[in-house]
Amino acid sequence: MTATATAAAVAIVGLPAAAIGVLLARRVHQHHKDYYADQIAKGGILLWVRVSDKKREKLAVDILKGHSGKDVHVHDWSI
Template identity: 75%
Template sequence: MTTDPTPHHTTFINVPEAVGVFDSFETLQAAIYDLRMAGFSRLDISLLGGKEAMKEKLGSSYWHAADLEDNPDAPRAAFVSEEAMGELEGAIGGGFFFLGSAIAMMAMLTPASTVATSIAAIAIGGGPAAVLGTLLARRADQHHKDYYADQIANGGILLWVRTVDSAKEDLAVKILKGHSGKDVHVHAWSEG
């Protein structure tokens, strides 16, 4: 049994959009990097939204990439590169280490404490926090990988690219096809 999606209003603009389907994160990422080098803004590039966004906009019915390529109600999401995920993981792990270390330092930096005692407190306070940060970072990375695995299992990773003129249309199509994009085509509208 499927549930009805929440009623919503999708806004469209009269800017053509190239669309393609990718079988791997690596080919998708290479296509996006080439699009960016060719002058496409990151705001012109979008991917299919995650499971929660899909349920909210389209209900809980089974979906396949081919069914959503030209569906104006398909939810959109921004691309997150591997480099950005690495930076996020580092920030989470480092932030927790810093927080634990800062708390330990505050507790130990008294006139009576020695340097050795303060260093030990930082290591003891920062260590468990760094472990917690590492576990949270791994969870974020796994969520990122699951997002792409779900799309591949449902027919491929959808990529949309706004194009402002026929030269940009041709360039986007060439780049998408050049990176093994399937069913690459252009439709005359974009989600606003």
């Protein structure tokens, strides 16, 4: 496949997919933004804890819940 054909294929398939991704990200972002703003307005504290393994993940969750943590949950996100 030539470079021009490859670029055309990426533009035809990639650009619409990227646009949809941006729209979905904005919608999800606004949902989380509203949720966090509501929690903070109610006196909550927003806290992220990054751990290196499942054992420490469980320990972190147990500590937060043991000290009256509300809505404590785990995400498999990575940066």
